[in-house]
Amino acid sequence: xSDTTTEQSDSLTNERPDRPTDxxxxxxxxxxxxxxxxxxxxxxxFEVESGSMTGLIGxxxxxxxxxxxxxxxxxxxxxxxxxxxxxxxxGIRPYQCAEHGxxxxxxxxxxxxNMTVLENLMxxxxxxxxEALWRSVLPVTRREVVREERELLERVWDTLEFxxxxxxxxxxxxxxxxxxxxxxxxxxxxxxxxxxxLLDEPFAGVNPTLEKKLLEHVHELREEGYxxxxxxxxxxxxxxxxxxxxxxxxxxxxxxGAPEAITSNERVIEAYLGxxx
Amino acid sequence: xxxxxxxxxxxxxxxxxxxWERDAVKIFVAFAAIYLVYAAIGLALGYxxxxxxxxxxxxTYLIAVYGMVTLALNLHxxxxxxxxxxxxxxxxxxxxxxxxxxxxxxxxxAAQYPGLGLPMPIAIAGGVVAAGLAGLVVAIPALxxxxxxxxxxxxxxxxxxxxxxxxxxxxxxxxxxxxxGTGGGRGLTRNYGxxxxxxxxxxxxxxxxxxxxxxxGFGPTQARALAYSIVLVLVLIGxxxxxxxxxxSPFGRVLKxxxxxxxxxxxxxxxxxxxxxxxxxxxxxxxxxAGILWRFRRTGVTPTAFRPHVTFYIWIALIIGGAxxxxxxxxxxxxxxxxxxxxxxxxxxxxxxxVTVGDAPNTFAGAVGPLLSANPAPFLRYTxxxxxTLQFVLMxxxxxxxxxxxxxxxxxxxxxxxxxxxxxxxxxxxxxxxPRPGGTDSDRGGDSQ
Numbered sequence: 001x002s003d004t005t006t007e008q009s010d011s012l013t014n015e016r017p018d019r020p021t022d023x024x025x026x027x028x029x030x031x032x033x034x035x036x037x038x039x040x041x042x043x044x045x046f047e048v049e050s051g052s053m054t055g056l057i058g059x060x061x062x063x064x065x066x067x068x069x070x071x072x073x074x075x076x077x078x079x080x081x082x083x084x085x086x087x088x089x090x091g092i093r094p095y096q097c098a099e100h101g102x103x104x105x106x107x108x109x110x111x112x113x114n115m116t117v118l119e120n121l122m123x124x125x126x127x128x129x130x131e132a133l134w135r136s137v138l139p140v141t142r143r144e145v146v147r148e149e150r151e152l153l154e155r156v157w158d159t160l161e162f163x164x165x166x167x168x169x170x171x172x173x174x175x176x177x178x179x180x181x182x183x184x185x186x187x188x189x190x191x192x193x194x195x196x197x198l199l200d201e202p203f204a205g206v207n208p209t210l211e212k213k214l215l216e217h218v219h220e221l222r223e224e225g226y227x228x229x230x231x232x233x234x235x236x237x238x239x240x241x242x243x244x245x246x247x248x249x250x251x252x253x254x255x256x257g258a259p260e261a262i263t264s265n266e267r268v269i270e271a272y273l274g275x276x277x
Numbered sequence: 278x279x280x281x282x283x284x285x286x287x288x289x290x291x292x293x294x295x296x297w298e299r300d301a302v303k304i305f306v307a308f309a310a311i312y313l314v315y316a317a318i319g320l321a322l323g324y325x326x327x328x329x330x331x332x333x334x335x336x337t338y339l340i341a342v343y344g345m346v347t348l349a350l351n352l353h354x355x356x357x358x359x360x361x362x363x364x365x366x367x368x369x370x371x372x373x374x375x376x377x378x379x380x381x382x383x384x385x386x387a388a389q390y391p392g393l394g395l396p397m398p399i400a401i402a403g404g405v406v407a408a409g410l411a412g413l414v415v416a417i418p419a420l421x422x423x424x425x426x427x428x429x430x431x432x433x434x435x436x437x438x439x440x441x442x443x444x445x446x447x448x449x450x451x452x453x454x455x456x457x458g459t460g461g462g463r464g465l466t467r468n469y470g471x472x473x474x475x476x477x478x479x480x481x482x483x484x485x486x487x488x489x490x491x492x493x494g495f496g497p498t499q500a501r502a503l504a505y506s507i508v509l510v511l512v513l514i515g516x517x518x519x520x521x522x523x524x525x526s527p528f529g530r531v532l533k534x535x536x537x538x539x540x541x542x543x544x545x546x547x548x549x550x551x552x553x554x555x556x557x558x559x560x561x562x563x564x565x566x567a568g569i570l571w572r573f574r575r576t577g578v579t580p581t582a583f584r585p586h587v588t589f590y591i592w593i594a595l596i597i598g599g600a601x602x603x604x605x606x607x608x609x610x611x612x613x614x615x616x617x618x619x620x621x622x623x624x625x626x627x628x629x630x631x632v633t634v635g636d637a638p639n640t641f642a643g644a645v646g647p648l649l650s651a652n653p654a655p656f657l658r659y660t661x662x663x664x665x666t667l668q669f670v671l672m673x674x675x676x677x678x679x680x681x682x683x684x685x686x687x688x689x690x691x692x693x694x695x696x697x698x699x700x701x702x703x704x705x706x707x708x709x710x711x712p713r714p715g716g717t718d719s720d721r722g723g724d725s726q
Contacts, residue, residue, distance in 0.1 A: 098546030112537035124545040128527040136526030
């Protein structure tokens with residue numbers, strides 16, 4: 001384990017190829033979400049740098065998942081703004097969010113259980129012409145759709161290869177193990193050709209071997225220029241792998257900074273160990 | 278030597294199994310079995326040839342109609358997970374609009390309502406479009422609802438249509454100065470020519486009449502009915518083709534994803550509402566067309582033809598065949614019609630043929646009472662008298678057994694491919710080691726070796 005840690009910290013210092021480092025990919029400003037009398041997210045403000053891997057941590061009920069849901073359009077925030085690559089995306093619909101290049105995975109993997117792994121991965125590709133009913137039905141345009149499908153299938157196989165899950169291609173997604181489903185979710189999110197990935201507890205319930213593999217994939221992708229925001233409960237994992245950490249507590253941002261600064265932050269320690277959780 | 282024969286036998290077996298895998302073969306074998314059983318019973322009872330062929334013809338007609346609607350429902354429920362229990366309403370709109378458009382402008386006779394006097398093909402197209410539009414009207418507000426509330430909306434809509442047709446309110450009305458009418462509870466009479474006349478008046482059709490006369494001893498009416506059934510089977514094949522193509526495409530893939538997990542599909546960039554509306558409208562239009570073809574040759578139509586049990590028949594057919602499978606939908610319709618719908622009637626006729634059934638008691642008490650004195654005859658006679666009511670009991674039992682033993686139906690393993698190409702094996706890249714055709718994004722998403 002310690003070996004991989006040094007390797008990973010090496011890769012963290014690598015220069016990201018195609019992006020200036022001081023770019024802000026995602027900015028959340030004064031986000032508020034109430035459910036009846038409960039304020040789940042209370043004036044949360046933070047930024048995620050382009051090409052970075054940022055961790056979002058906090059005790060249970062801190063509002064992490066609700067924040068994710070507000071960013072990706074599943075919930076409409078009561079106040080505040082969400083800006084992605086300079087564009088205001090507050091309150092947009094989930095599918096529009098993905099069209100912008102901001103794609104999420106879910107805390108509990110939500111694979112399409114009765115579809116095969118291949119079908120799961122062919123689904124997300126953007127701008128599929130065959131998604132127009134008439135093109136898929138009419139004989140002349142159908143030929144074009146078939147050609148596009150062949151190209152897409154090639155891409156899907158490349159992705160399967162990258163995640164080393166070719167052997168699962170024809171399986172129904174519902175028969176995969178918990179860890180394999182998490183891999184599939186990540187792979188599926190990548191098939192949308194995103195700019196930034198929001199991963200909601202991607203390592204929960206994943207065995208250590210698969211976790212290591214999943215982490216390697218994430219690092220590899222980060223080096224290719226993707227931005228990551230990761231919600232995770234495993235503090236060590238976040239501290240070892242993220243260059244920036246955001247701590248949420250009771251709906252707002254408690255602390256923000258480099259892992260070392262966070263581990264020594266007294267308010268964070270109090271929130272996790274002693275304070276009113 | 279014996280080893281050789283065993284090898285041959287297994288070889289034969291795998292070949293047969295491979296053949297059975299083909300959908301067309303499954304349908305053909307099942308239908309051949311149904312028809313053979315019916316024909317054999319008819320022969321055993323000494324029915325005339327034209328009687329047997331006519332029985333089979335009637336069954337074909339019913340299977341074709343049920344098959345069409347079940348395929349359309351499979352598109353809604355089997356593929357997309359839209360719980361539509363208002364099927365009868367959309368069928369009613371199709372047929373009624375078609376008749377209202379086709380009826381002559383100047384009615385003759387007191388009980389007649391005027392129509393627009395349009396030619397038949399335009400009237401049919403109008404009926405299909407109207408059913409589709411009705412689907413749109415239901416879908417736009419209702420698809421925001423949760424699945425169960427959506428179901429309630431659809432059945433409420435179907436009942437509104439039926440009761441609206443029954444009420445005198447729209448008995449006769451005018452649109453842009455043109456007089457129209459639904460006829461209220463008395464319904465509409467077809468006071469215009471047979472809608473199939475386009476075919477019946479063809480030169481070639483008279484030789485078809487001669488042919489059926491020579492083969493089965495059919496008269497012109499029976500020949501026309503046979504031609505009608507054949508046309509319906511052709512339309513059924515068209516339905517199958519259309520829906521198969523729809524489901525095996527990127528469009529169908531999104532439908533499947535909506536059924537599996539709509540929210541996840543949205544997070545992957547799919548505007549699921551648009552897909553749901555499109556597929557709902559398409560399915561409703563097809564239901565409308567099936568409704569038209571079902572009854573447009575009859576002398577008239579009343580709203581009672583579209584009571585909710587029509588919808589539930591379709592659902593039974595879909596459940597038997599297996600939701601999610603188009604082949605299953607057709608197979609389910611065949612079994613539903615042959616065993617549950619026509620079966621009891623046929624058996625009843627069979628019994629009448631073999632034994633003379635005496636007068637049945639008038640009440641259930643009168644039927645059960647003699648059982649106490651070990652006299653089952655009145656009970657059996659009573660049962661026989663109520664045979665058609667037993668049909669519903671039979672359907673109930675079949676459903677319970679099916680839910681218990683085979684909840685997926687016969688073919689509903691949800692294994693139909695949701696892509697425009699087969700996904701069996703990894704395709705071999707023709708260009709060998711060179712860049713792959715779809716490689717524009719593979720440098721990001723794929724292996725960057």
